[in-house]
Amino acid sequence: MKYANITTRGLEHDRRWMLVDDNNEFLTQRAYPQMTLLKTGISGDSITVFHSQDPTDVIRIPLHPATKPTVTVKLWDDYCEAQYANDNINEWFSKKLGIKCKAVFMPDDSKRKLDADYALSDEDITGFSDGYPILVISEASLQDLNSKLETPVPMDRFRPNIVLAGTGAFAEDRMKHFLINNVNFYGVKLCGRCIITTTNQQTGERGKEPLKTLATYRNINNKVCFGQNIISNGNGKIAIGDLVEVLEEGLVAKK
Helix, strand or coil: CCEEEEECCEECCCCCEEEECCCCEECCCCCCHHHHHEEEEEECCEEEEEECCEEEEEEEEECCCCCCCCEEEEECCEEEEEEECCHHHHHHHHHHHCCCCEEEECCCCCCEECCCCCCCCCCCEECCCCCCCEEEEEHHHHHHHHCCCCCCCCHHHCCCCEEECCCCCCHHHHEEEEEECCEEEEEEEEEECCHHHHECCCCCCECCCCHHHHHHHCEECCEEEEEEEEEECCCEEEECCCCEEEEEECCCCCC
């Protein structure tokens, strides 16, 4: 059975690595859609990465690299400490993407705190995510969207950590507190979507959908929203097929 360990930063190993430019600022698919062609997996104590156009050339990145001196990196308006990957890893990414870049790792003692307006406590942290440790979307929400599109899109356009089955469309909007396998989760902010949703995750090609259609009926507080950002307040393990018990419903407060 496929499972994930839940940690204070979200799913274990999720977004502990990031690519940065010469100014140590983060790189994403927003500016570099060719990043979609990098495919990842976990094998033993390593993350494996290959470029879809050359799947035999695989680079291995340690899940727990040796401790090194840290540098300050920038992600949106946040600054946090990270350590560079080895030169061979940085050269591999630069070559595959056609841009000069470096991979950086967030060590355990680097604490990137959440926006205080949405955090449950001052101790809430995340990794190199846009802003929150976990994203949840229901299958019904995607089905609702696809019913309005000429060409349906897969769930990977939205990159959720948890996908819910057996709910109504946009049930996740109202899930303020829910339980999965004795792990408590709290909905804190609807997820505002960007141009990455218009990027085919298999080819890197970019169009106008589904953002164009979403904007016609999911414009909330001047943002096109799809999915709910959530926080957990404890460690545990969740698996595909686990029951989701909703303990409190209601629209998440807009701040």
